[in-house]
Amino acid sequence: xxxxxxxxxxxxxxxxxxxxxxxxxxxxxxxxxxxxxxxxxxxxxxxxxxxxxxxxxxxxxxxxxxxxxxxxxxxxxxxxxxxxxxxxxxxxxxxxxxxxxxxxxxxxxxxxxxxxxxxxxxxxxxxxxxxxxxxxxxxxxxxxxxxxxxxxxxxxxxxxxxxxxxxxxxxxxxxxxxxxxxxxxxxxxxxxxxxxxxxxxxxxxxxxxxxxxxxxxxxxxxxxxxxxxxxxxxxxxxxxxxxxxxxxxxxxxxxxxxxxxxxxxxxxxxxxxxxxx
Amino acid sequence: xxxxxxxxxxxxxxxxxxxxxxxxxxxxxxxxxxxxxxxxxxxxxxxxxxxxxxxxxxxxxxxxxxxxxxxxxxxxxxxxxxxxxxxxxxxxxxxxxxxxxxxxxxxxxxxxxxxxxxxxxxxxxxxxxxxxxxxxxxxxxxxxxxxxxxxxxxxxxxxxxxxxxxxxxxxxxxxxxxxxxxxxxxxxxxxxxxxxxxxxxxxxxxxxxxxxxxxxxxxxxxxxxxxxxxxxxxxxxxxxxxxxxxxxxxxxxxxx
Numbered sequence: 340x341x342x343x344x345x346x347x348x349x350x351x352x353x354x355x356x357x358x359x360x361x362x363x364x365x366x367x368x369x370x371x372x373x374x375x376x377x378x379x380x381x382x383x384x385x386x387x388x389x390x391x392x393x394x395x396x397x398x399x400x401x402x403x404x405x406x407x408x409x410x411x412x413x414x415x416x417x418x419x420x421x422x423x424x425x426x427x428x429x430x431x432x433x434x435x436x437x438x439x440x441x442x443x444x445x446x447x448x449x450x451x452x453x454x455x456x457x458x459x460x461x462x463x464x465x466x467x468x469x470x471x472x473x474x475x476x477x478x479x480x481x482x483x484x485x486x487x488x489x490x491x492x493x494x495x496x497x498x499x500x501x502x503x504x505x506x507x508x509x510x511x512x513x514x515x516x517x518x519x520x521x522x523x524x525x526x527x528x529x530x531x532x533x534x535x536x537x538x539x540x541x542x543x544x545x546x547x548x549x550x551x552x553x554x555x556x557x558x559x560x561x562x563x564x565x566x567x568x569x570x571x572x573x574x575x576x577x578x579x580x581x582x583x584x585x586x587x588x589x590x591x592x593x594x595x596x597x598x599x600x601x602x603x604x605x606x607x608x609x610x611x612x613x614x615x616x
Numbered sequence: 617x618x619x620x621x622x623x624x625x626x627x628x629x630x631x632x633x634x635x636x637x638x639x640x641x642x643x644x645x646x647x648x649x650x651x652x653x654x655x656x657x658x659x660x661x662x663x664x665x666x667x668x669x670x671x672x673x674x675x676x677x678x679x680x681x682x683x684x685x686x687x688x689x690x691x692x693x694x695x696x697x698x699x700x701x702x703x704x705x706x707x708x709x710x711x712x713x714x715x716x717x718x719x720x721x722x723x724x725x726x727x728x729x730x731x732x733x734x735x736x737x738x739x740x741x742x743x744x745x746x747x748x749x750x751x752x753x754x755x756x757x758x759x760x761x762x763x764x765x766x767x768x769x770x771x772x773x774x775x776x777x778x779x780x781x782x783x784x785x786x787x788x789x790x791x792x793x794x795x796x797x798x799x800x801x802x803x804x805x806x807x808x809x810x811x812x813x814x815x816x817x818x819x820x821x822x823x824x825x826x827x828x829x830x831x832x833x834x835x836x837x838x839x840x841x842x843x844x845x846x847x848x849x850x851x852x853x854x855x856x857x858x859x860x861x862x863x864x865x866x867x868x869x870x871x872x
Contacts, residue, residue, distance in 0.1 A: 608740075
């Protein structure tokens with residue numbers, strides 16, 4: 340829901356689709372801020388007026404001050420960048436593995452019969468259960484963390500890819516057959532575009548899980564990263580630092596998801612969806 | 617041009633969709649195939665298109681046995697089946713990937729002009745009406761200049777006005793290059809307006825119940841006496857094909 344301002348001076352040409360009319364509900368964007376800002380203002384007022392103590396639940400002003408402090412010292416960037424790097428590496432690995440397995444299982448019933456039961460079984464394991472094993476196998480440094488994130492990302496991507504391939508309409512495939520497309524052309528010109536909308540959703544849920552698992556990964560003994568800030572805040576009794584880290588997680592998660600959506604939007608312009616407005 | 621020699625089709629579930637069908641369609645001929653649902657008329661078209669293989673017998677195009685879709689044979693489905701991720705121009709040019717872009721664009725534009733949608737090249741399929749989408753599908757099938765064009769109830773999902781409009785339009789398009797047309801339909805009037813021969817099919821298993829040759833020149837007047845006589849004849853054939861009880865009641869010609 341980005342605001343658009345359309346300054347139309349001439350009639351749209353016949354051969355181009357008419358531009359959509361400017362959306363009248365721009366104020367709705369602001370609606371999303373009412374709850375968090377309202378709650379923040381109320382809490383600030385409650386603490387300042389002495390109604391609430393605010394030691395374990397610090398008021399917004401103190402959280403902001405903590406954020407500014409962390410940012411000034413350069414710590415914030417250092418931690419955020421460490422976490423981002425882990426998510427990026429784990430996400431890339433997980434997407435690669437999930438896509439490859441999903442494509443394989445989607446390509447033939449034989450591969451599906453071979454792979455799917457095992458993968459579904461592995462998927463049923465809570466991914467945190469891998470932590471001790473990954474630490475034994477890969478050590479307590481980056482490798483085990485990235486592996487955990489990759490595992491978490493790969494399953495939704497696998498499921499999404501497989502589901503998307505299985506849901507391709509036979510009728511669409513027949514169009515390709517009538518024009519005698521070769522196997523690779525059928526994949527490239529019919530199947531890839533057909534699975535793309537589902538695949539993007541799979542990537543987004545994969546990314547969401549990636550952010551979830553990076554915290555678990557950083558809980559298992561990290562000396563940097565936003566997850567470390569959380570643990571450190573707990574051990575040293577600094578609730579403002581914990582909430583700051585949580586806020587940064589929310590912001591980074593939202594931004595990376597928005598980037599993913601923006602990158603894939605040009606590929607999905609053709610979609611006939613109800614949620615366009 | 618197109619020939620089926622003793623073709624039968626049995627599906628894996630045991631259904632005998634077609635039994636021993638032999639049929640030859642001449643170059644430039646328009647053949648309509650009518651029959652009730654389940655009589656195998658769509659199966660016959662899918663065999664002719666090479667989308668399915670006959671259980672016994674063979675399908676020939678120009679005397680050559682086909683084992684899959686043939687470059688000289690085009691197919692228009694019941695639904696437009698446009699690819700939603702391609703623009704109208706992209707859909708029409710789908711079968712021309714081997715051509716240079718400029719040559720392809722020229723052919724696409726010519727084909728779109730022929731179906732009266734020259735202004736719609738940049739649109740997405742979702743922006744078209746049902747009739748427009750089916751015209752784009754027609755352009756997509758015609759742009760490769762097929763010598764045989766198969767049409768599987770192409771206008772059945774359209775409203776009556778659009779349907780008559782597109783039937784006339786199809787004849788115009790056919791007159792340009794005179795391909796062989798095989799049209800499966802459940803609309804008796806459509807068959808009588810368009811076809812040189814109308815083949816009536818019977819179900820369980822699918823077989824040919826009769827063939828009616830129409831001599832009247834096109835375009836045909838739907839109100840003329842010859843048209844009415846041919847229609848009665850065809851309805852009687854369909855009645856004998858066991859699909860309907862013959863009797864004095866009027867048959868809803870478009871609802872079979």
